[in-house]
Amino acid sequence: MNGIERKLREGSVDLLAEINGFIRRGISFAIFHLPGSPVVNLAIQSEGSVRLFYDIEELNGKEGFVIAPFKINRQCPLVLIKPDIEVEVEFDRDKHLDMHSSELQTSPTANYSANFDVFINALQEKRFDKLVLSRSQDFDIESGFSPADVFFRASLTYVHSYVYLCYTPYTGVWLGSTPEVILSGEGDDWNTVALAGTQSLQNGQLPQEWDDKNRKEQEYVASYVRNQLETFGIRPIESGPYPAYAGALSHLKTDFKFSLPDNKRLGTLLDLLHPTPAVCGLPKEAAYRFILENERHDRCYYSGFVGMIAPDKKTDLYVNLRCMNIDTGKLTLYAGGGLLATSDLEDEWQETEKKMLTMLRMVKN
Numbered sequence: 494m495n496g497i498e499r500k501l502r503e504g505s506v507d508l509l510a511e512i513n514g515f516i517r518r519g520i521s522f523a524i525f526h527l528p529g530s531p532v533v534n535l536a537i538q539s540e541g542s543v544r545l546f547y548d549i550e551e552l553n554g555k556e557g558f559v560i561a562p563f564k565i566n567r568q569c570p571l572v573l574i575k576p577d578i579e580v581e582v583e584f585d586r587d588k589h590l591d592m593h594s595s596e597l598q599t600s601p602t603a604n605y606s607a608n609f610d611v612f613i614n615a616l617q618e619k620r621f622d623k624l625v626l627s628r629s630q631d632f633d634i635e636s637g638f639s640p641a642d643v644f645f646r647a648s649l650t651y652v653h654s655y656v657y658l659c660y661t662p663y664t665g666v667w668l669g670s671t672p673e674v675i676l677s678g679e680g681d682d683w684n685t686v687a688l689a690g691t692q693s694l695q696n697g698q699l700p701q702e703w704d705d706k707n708r709k710e711q712e713y714v715a716s717y718v719r720n721q722l723e724t725f726g727i728r729p730i731e732s733g734p735y736p737a738y739a740g741a742l743s744h745l746k747t748d749f750k751f752s753l754p755d756n757k758r759l760g761t762l763l764d765l766l767h768p769t770p771a772v773c774g775l776p777k778e779a780a781y782r783f784i785l786e787n788e789r790h791d792r793c794y795y796s797g798f799v800g801m802i803a804p805d806k807k808t809d810l811y812v813n814l815r816c817m818n819i820d821t822g823k824l825t826l827y828a829g830g831g832l833l834a835t836s837d838l839e840d841e842w843q844e845t846e847k848k849m850l851t852m853l854r855m856v857k858n
């Protein structure tokens with residue numbers, strides 16, 4: 494493996510082939526591109542087994558690349574890759590990779606419509622203020638499919654998002670391009686965001702007009718984040734909400750900046766924040782149960798969180814959105830959206846279509 498490390502550093506290796514090879518050979522790794530970074534980071538665990546956890550708090554004091562599910566269970570444990578090789582590879586912005594265009598023109602499936610009714614009824618009965626309904630869709634893999642190509646294509650395209658590709662024997666292959674930080678920082682500078690509300694970009698520009706429904710959806714997330722931070726003894730500095738880029742979409746975003754009393758308790762803080770009402774609902778515990786009981790698919794690692802955790806170095810953890818699971822012969826894409834009592838079936842379906850297109854555009858001809 495040392496040979497690989499040297500070759501990667503020297504650049505004398507076909508990185509794309511090497512990464513696809515890790516998957517074939519069952520080697521746990523993650524490669525990621527942080528928004529605006531001149532490099533991509535590759536973290537490989539060439540020896541020993543990745544670590545599995547069944548409680549987010551167990552991340553306290555730990556270091557490595559995390560992939561955490563929406564709800565931890567035996568099928569979808571929280572996995573920590575402990576890299577023994579970490580390489581920064583210069584990010585070649587001029588590299589030419591073919592882009593695909595893909596448009597989805599569909600109407601709500603019977604499954605989604607039935608689920609939507611159940612969720613809307615619960616909202617109209619005022620059992621919840623907000624619920625996030627998601628769905629998954631399978632697509633056949635075309636011959637010659639290369640996860641590494643999709644990763645680089647997405648990193649080049651989605652410059653404002655966190656793009657990652659990760660494999661472990663316990664999670665399989667996951668790839669995503671997410672605009673939403675759950676916790677990032679180092680030393681005394683930490684931040685999280687409240688991100689919600691969705692509109693398409695207008696001629697590539699950020700929309701400035703946001704209706705009440707979108708504003709309210711985002712305000713629920715912001716006040717939740719504010720409260721959770723407060724219970725942890727954190728008084729953040731807030732800015733926003735303002736419209737932020739997310740691929741061909743925009744979301745409303747509030748930034749929360751703060752220092753931490755103890756960097757060794759990142760797991761406890763993550764446990765407080767996850768799942769935020771950007772992916773779950775309010776009230777939190779009841780919404781969590783409702784989603785687990787009523788959604789017709791297992792979210793698995795979608796709407797969990799991914800990224801590096803390193804209390805003494807730099808932590809960059811993101812909510813796992815605009816993502817897919819790559820399996821033999823098929824891709825499973827995931828997308829959801831926040832529902833309020835006033836939400837409309839067709840609009841919400843279209844929103845999930847647009848979110849799924851983020852990844853599908855990187856894949857399909």
Ligand SMILES: C=C(O[C@@H]1C=C(C(=O)O)C=C[C@H]1O)C(=O)O
Nearest residue numbers: 689690691771814828829830831
């Ligand atoms: C749930 C997703 O996205 C989240 C939900 C949003 C919304 O409801 O408007 C916007 C951004 C994300 O916080 C997703 O991408 O699947």
